[in-house]
Amino acid sequence: MSARDRILARLASRLATGADREAAVSARLAGERPDTPRPMQSRTTPEERVEAFIARAVKADATASLIGSMADLPAALADELRRRNLGPSVRAGSDPALAALDWGGVEVSRGVGRIEEPATLSVAPYGLAETGSLAFCSGPENPVTLTFLGETHFAVVRAGDIHAGFEELFAAHRASGRDPRTLNFVTGPSRSADIGQTLQLGAHGPVALHIFVVGE
Template structure:
């Protein structure tokens, strides 16, 4: 029995429930597959070109920065420029999903995989961007480790224009289309912040101080 099975077994025991049978599992699956969409605001129901502009505008309102690039091959140069402008070390931890990208002669030390405590900047890929609020939809998995989203001071995220959707409901549709549900789905809106203490805004309380979104046309 795995640690996960033991934990779920303890939860079921505390609730007085038995292991779900095939009929119950089928009911759960049917409910997941036959979900009903919630209310979608009018601001999220506009032509796609307008959604792209709204996403960028909303991202800026919550403290994120953006750069618009033509293609994936432009990312390494944009990353090198960002690290230089922010006076950050010329090194970055990159999601395996982007491992095929060539860094050429860029003066950046590149590592792949999950983030380490010593990493100051990371680069990952978003499943979707929600124009309604300028929010990134980030999923966990071997190709996009969740630690990349939260450990560094600076998180850079690749997002293609075709993956920008109107509302959260559209984002969840992207998750369901994956087939296998990721262990974690994170909706990230701007850099980490809190104002819990004396209503003083503090950046980087639970994650990155800087969030930079690289929006690709192709």
């Protein structure tokens, strides 16, 4: 008997038996679940959603700005880079939404994150109003290392992709058919309180996170 079989047999001998157990598990995994309470924060109306998302992202020490359309991104990004005394270049993936843009004076290099990345840019397929989080999917379009290696991480999310709560976000994710290795929820820039129990921003990941919310 393998370790696996011994462990499962030990559990089975200690738990109730019966065919209904298997059915209960199948039903639960098929999406049947008891009514589960949700926090007030997860029940924004469409009208208040973007505002709530930004407020909560800012509470988590991110910064954010609204832009009218994707076409406005290059100019908005150039402004942000200047304001932060960063050079006019970013690292990004092959996301078609970025590839289609005229970047003007900003040099966009493509590829994975390297050991030093002053500025990186990713597109988040989802935002979460409940917590002010972004959710990224790993892959060539937005390599996962860009999310963690950029000293300043710039993120783009469409207002229409911001969901009220986890339930709506996960429903959209299942419906999209995406199957990334990682789904990364990001809520503000990285931080640590491990030295002297005093919170500091910029642990191993980005020191700053700026979100461009693209209106319709």
